[in-house]
Amino acid sequence: MEKIKQLIQMMEHPEEYSNDQWREILKDKDCREYYQLISETDNAINDKPLSDKDVNRAQKDFESKYYPSTPHLLLLKKIAAIFIGLILISCIAIAAVSIVKHHQQTPPTHKGIVNHKIKDSVKTVVMKTDSVKRKSDTAGEKRFVNVSLENILQQIAVYYHVKVSFTDGKATKIRLFFNWNQNNTLSQVVEQLNNFEEFHITLSNNTLTVK
Amino acid sequence: MVQKEIIEQLFRRCYRPMIHLARILLHDDKESEDVVSDVFLELMNKDIVPESDTALAFLMTSVRNRCLNIIRNQNIQQRILHLYLLDDKLDEHEAEEKEERIHQIRLVIDKKLSDDNRRILLEHYQEHLTYHEIAFREGISEVAVYKHLKKSLDTIKELVKR
Secondary structure, eight states, X not given: OHHHHHHHHHHHSGGGSOHHHHHHHTTSHHHHHHHHHHHHHHHHHHOOOOOHHHHHHHHHHHHHHXXXXXXXXXXXXXXXXXXXXXXXXXHHHHHHHHHHHHHXXXXXXXXXXXXXXXXXXXXXXXESSOOOOOOOSSTTEEEEEEEEHXXXXXXXXXXHTOEXXXXXXXXXXXXXXXXXXXXXXXXXXXXXXXXXXXXXXXXXXXXXXXX | OOOHHHHHHHHHHHHHHHHHHHHHHHOOHHXXXXXXXXXXXHHHTSSSOOOHHHHHHHHHHHHHHHXXXXXXXXXXXXXXXXXXXXXXXXXXXXXHHHHHHHHHHHHHHHHTSOHHHHHHHHHHHTSOOOHHHHHHHHTSOHHHHHHHHXXXXXXHHHHSOO
């Protein structure tokens, strides 16, 4: 019985005893049987039946670990990836356009500006540097941003089927911010343009003359 | 490679007894799950599957052999630590015989032990509390804990036929 007591005590901390010590105690047949009894008692206490949920979970774990996605799912994933890719590219393009627009709309405040006058809702800006012409955002309206008067009048003349004549060479170089409402008559457009102080436009015999 | 549907069918039918056998031999849930997964993985990569009526026996044998290999690769100290089988019990029939004895032990624990003995036995083998922790919880000495455990094991030994 002393050996059984010793076995039970040793089993409290098996790692504290060497392989030789374990072999020695387990030479005894009663000790081996008692060890087996303890092992099986542990089985009896801890072995619990599995529920259906446990089996399903194990099966899903196994399948997700060892089975690749089915071709059908793979195709859907590819389509989803392409779709997401297109959306991303679209977002980037929209963002890029917005940034450029925002940049163009920012009033030029650098040292290239030599004259900046506001009369009613129309601005005149004379710049040494070239800039960009931007089309209007709304139908029937065209917005010129920092575009030369020559360029603007040429487009207006084509639209209204008239000619353009410059008697003042300097006036052709004036650059403007101007919203051209294409629904207006040519006379109305000329009137709006004449709000600028730097030049004067007249309309006669189907010709726009800039003085 | 064996079709997925066949593996699914076998998994549903055989997983329970397979995991039960692995747990009896390895005393460890996670390691048992790994063994059973490995058996299914091996089956999945085969070209043919055992017939339906022999599939369970085939899978159980695979689980048992894998478990016994794990046990054989451990030294005696590690085996005691995991409550593994000893060398003289490492044969293929031992697992089946254990099954019946474990059932009887469960009955003795449920029906023949006193409440105090059963509670302390569960505290030690189910909750894995030390003698010291059980003594503190129960308000008794460590020697008293030992005596309760010894009494339970002796009762089981006496009542369970070998």
